Amino acid sequence: MAEEMDIVPSSPRGIKRKGDENLPLPAPRRIKALAQDVVNKIAAGEIIVAPEHALKELIENAVDAGSTSLEVVIKEGGLKLLQITDNGHGIDKEDLAILCERFTTSKLKAFEDLSSIGTYGFRGEALASISHIAHLSVTTRTKESSCAWRAQYSDGKLVSPKPGQSAEPKPIAGRGGTQITVEDLFYNVPSRRRAFRSASEEYAKILDMVARYAVHCAGVSFTCKKHGSSTADISVPTAAGTLDRIRQIHKATVANELVTLNTENERWGFKCEGWISNANHSAKRTTLLLFINHRSVESSVIKKAIEQTYATFLPKGGRPFVYLNLEIEPARVDVNVHPTKREVHFLNEDEIIAIICDEIRNSLSKVDTSRSFMTQSLLSNQPKIPLATPVKQTAAGVSTPTLTSERSDPRPPPTTAMKKRNENNLVRTDASARKITSMLQSHPSADGAANEDEEMDYEYTEKEPTSCRLTSVKELRAQVRDAMHNELTDIISTHTFVGIVDEQKRIAAIQGGVKLFLVDYGMLCNEYFYQLGLTDFANYGALRFKPPLLLHDLLRIAAEQEQRNAGDSADEVDWDDVVDSVKQQLIDRRALLAEYFSLEITEKGELCSIPLLVKGYAPSMAKLPQFLLRLGPYVDWDSEKECFQSFLRELASFYVPESLPLPLSMPQDESGKGKVTEEDPEIVARREKVRKALEDVIFPACKARLVATRGLLKGVMEVANLKGLYRVFERC
Known part of the structure; x- marks a missing residue:
């Protein structure tokens, strides 16, 4: 029976099959105009993306109205309530009827006016967009009006507050200015409303937006708080200057490290002023407050250029704080490229950015004579404290401690009396000051010349230094940089040498900030001479x-x-x-x-x-x-790389000062209980040479050029903290 059946083979996969020409084609879709309410909601969704964008539009309208005081109240991240109150010119009663209609504005009459626009808003879409996706009410009073007027809006039109009542504005008591209340934002766009993760996150974005304008808008006071809260999260008075506004919003730790920036160029038609952080400030993220023609905008190009400029001044991963007020001739700026005006385009962007970055680089170079470093306890959980002695860059590129702390703040010093420093904050700053070693008894050599070192005869050749281009050596240098420990490097680069503690165990004492450290100088010298071998490769x-x-x-x-x-295995x-x-x-x-x-x-x-390897010291x-x-x-x-690395390690080990026996503190007496022992004169002479080389040559060289690696942490121990000692003695 199977042979009688007609089996139709299935179409092989991968073979293109023709369509059935007998099937009727679908009728073409006709083009129709969208309903006006659909058009309005689409436009509203483009302009008001989140509560912060609605607030941005309202802040700009308030500042354009000549306000000197803005009060912002937020509930549930702005989704439940967003209210802004200003003391500006107000809105005439006759204009309230068309206030929330699209493209109604007092700032623009012809398209050509865009080339000279000097206000924040100009399209007249902000309030219209808000009215389509929220319940909007406006209370306003002009200077000439005898009372305030309240109006409510929905879908761009006046609506009555209650059913059966008139939609016309109602007269009420009120102060001069305008109060705009936005309730239930995105109530009719559930997909947009569900996209917001938390009210606290949206409130944080609102605070950031208010903070930006609070820094920039001089002469305008700002307050921002949650609904029902008695304290404001942002409060900036009218009379505060730009630096004081930054101090109140971004704290004094940022404001104290800012320097001014001013530059302009007639050819490219721009002027830029602002405040930028110096090399002492370093954060995990870049803070860029960018205003172009007084409009808060974002620019990834400008941000990236600024970060690249700071890369040479900040440690790896450090980011700056920058506030820029960029004024460009209106004819060179296109402000109509983004629905929320978050971005603008301007002519000669590359040239303007290059000039600004050059000025930033020059400003940082001028103030980069003083840096403060942070230290932390290497073997305990003590909190970080700033060093009282900054590192001052000399002409030769060698770091030397300065007597007093210098600031890069260009402001003049205050005229008030200087506050006396606490004794527990004092730091040794003069390397020539008396040290522990000066109190120890001198051990003269056999010829009586303990402090006389044999001078070596040096011959100088005219050989030109060679530039090392070997990839293997460059990779070895990169390994050192990658293993760098920032805090330990800072301690060594700013330390003060105290003295040798134990020549047998090769331990020295150094002071870093208000802390005392014991250092295994055998490990330190080994790493220093290895790095010296890499940096001076082929130029010894x-x-x-x-x-x-x-x-x-x-x-x-x-x-x-x-x-x-x-021993016994030697015979093998x-x-x-x-x-x-x-x-x-x-x-x-x-x-x-x-x-x-x-x-x-x-x-x-x-x-x-x-x-x-180094002049003044011989192994x-x-x-x-x-x-x-x-x-x-x-x-x-x-192998080339392993050869250079292993040879330089052996060379560094050869150069490390040898372990010497401890000096005899006192010979035995002559009472008959023992013989008087005398120390080997060669050991005495060698000990003096090692001490002198460590204090005068090796430790100063480590201070100038050693990159402390993480492996050195095992050879450094904190033994005293001046502040901790003061706390102990205060109890006595």
Whole structure:
């Protein structure tokens, strides 16, 4: 039976099939005009996107009306109630009938007037749009009127407050100006109303909008509060200046770090003034208050350009505070490009932005002579406090502490008497002041010259510094920058050296701000000399040996020392083979060692020079054999990047000051209980050299150029906090 059935195969997938030409085509849709109420609601949805946009339109209308006082009351983020009261000119009773009709305005008569418009609003759509999506009532009184008039609107028309009553405005008692009340915003657009997540979020946006105009509108007082609240969240008096307005709204921590900005250009027809934060202020987000021809606008292009300008002055991730009042010739500005006037276009945008950014850069450069840094306890939960001693940039680029705190605020100092500083805020600021080491007993050397250091003979060559373009070295430098610890770097760059605590454990004391730290200077020196090797790569000096040293003898000394340290396992290694192998490795790579590291070895195996990293300090030559021997097994000679990194680590370890035995505080007496011990004169002399090098050379160099990495946190410990000590002693 299956053979008798006609099986129709299904159409294969992927094959285009023709339409059935016998099916009738649908009739073409006719074009019809939208109903007027639909047109009005569409327009309202474009202009009033959120409560903050409705308030923006009302604020601009109030300022255009000559108001000097604005009071804003909000309920449920503006969705339930949004009310603004001003003391402006008011609205004539005769104009109330068409007040909320579309395109009714007192600011524009012809299209050509757009080229010279100087007011906030001009289209006459704000109140009309609000009346289509909310219940709107207006109470107004002009100077000439004997009473105030109240009117209610719906869909752009006057409506009666209650059924059966007249829709005409009602006379009531009221003060001069206008009060506009918007209730139940988006009551007839449920999809828009459901889109708002929370009333608190919308209220925060409203506060931001009010704050922007409160900063910009000089001579106008602003208050903004929630309905039923007795205190205002924003309150700015009429007489407050721009800087005082910023201080009241964005707090004193921002206002105290602002500098003025003024620039203009006749060719491009603009003038710009404002306040910008200096290098001491750094936030997580950019705060940009941008006004173009007194209209609050947004510009991603201007914001990005400003952030790029600040990138060279702020730490990574830091953002500025900027208030700009940009006035451009009206003929050069197109204000009719956005329904809410949130954006405007103007001619020569790139040129104007470039001039403003150049002025910002110049202003920051002028005041960038003083910076305040924040420090935090590295091993406790103490709160951050600002250092009382800022870092002053000298001409040579070296940071030196200043005696008093400098501000970049251009305002003149107050004439009131200076407030006495608390003793628990005083910080050592003079590096030449007396230190702990000056109180310790001097340990003269065998020849009686404890403080006389042997001067090294320096020869200066005319060799030009070479620019390192090796990718491997650049990557190693980038690794250091990525591992940077900002707070620790700030502490070291502003520290005051106190003294050596323990030469055996290699511990020194430094003061940072009002805190005292113990630092493992072995770790610190290791990281400093490694970074110095990277920054001065292929441009080292040279410590020359006259006559040259035999490489084989030096390696043999190191091998014998390793053999003694190895103990019983030393017999398992052929030390002669190790010496010969390392010697041959160094001779074979003598060209690389000489070119990049100033380590010169002859074909016969003579060591002529080793790299000199810093003038005024030479490493202990007792560590030289061990350094040379480790260049064999501990340097990766097969990979360029790993080779440079491992070699510089070994070089840094060689340069680290060695651990020295503690000085003898007192020899034994002559009572017969013991013999009088004398300290080795070479150790005494070496200790004095290390102390002098640490205080006069290494720690000042670390202060100027060390990038403290996160690994150094293990070698730094806070041991005292001046404020904490004062709290302890106050109880005594």
